[in-house]
Amino acid sequence: MFEDRTAAALQLAERLMIYKGQNPLILAIPRGAVPMSRIIADKLGGELDVVLVRKLRAPSNPEFAIGAINENGQVYLAGHAAQIGATPEYIEAEKAAQLELLRERRLRYTPVHPPADPHDRIVIV
Incomplete structure (x- = not known):
């Protein structure tokens, strides 16, 4: 379905562009989601943090x-x-x-x- 995680993150970021400029908080679940979430946070101009469970x-x-x-x-x-x-x-x-x-x-x-x-x-x- 996706070429790789980067491609998936870029596609997701495109769908979330309505939140750009609204300082969204992107919470990543370590470890696999952190690199993807960094891409999304950067594209949306948001803040990245991790959620730990x-x-x-x-x-x-x-x-x-x-x-x-x-x-x-x-x-x-x-x-x-x-x-x-x-x-x-x-x-x-x-x-x-x-x-x-x-x-x-x-x-x-x-x-x-x-x-x-x-x-x-x-x-x-």
Whole structure:
């Protein structure tokens, strides 16, 4: 469908041109979307930042998700979490572990400034 990610980003930027000049905030999900989002932010004259999320892993299978957490500590927990053995204690420990990883990653991605404030802005993820 697309020649490569750059071509896809350029096509998407063209469709989003209605936001040019409105200082949109382009949020990229690392790692694959960051280069594409840079192209889009540049074309629209917007600001680029990353949005960091982590999977909450199941107790017996770390590849299986029982939920997700963002860097602000907001959690989505799937309905099946308790059914597969995720106790409240396990969930709290998993949240803490993933939140620590998110904090480390934020420091790596944007060490010189805090996350961009999306309040009252057009946000494109």
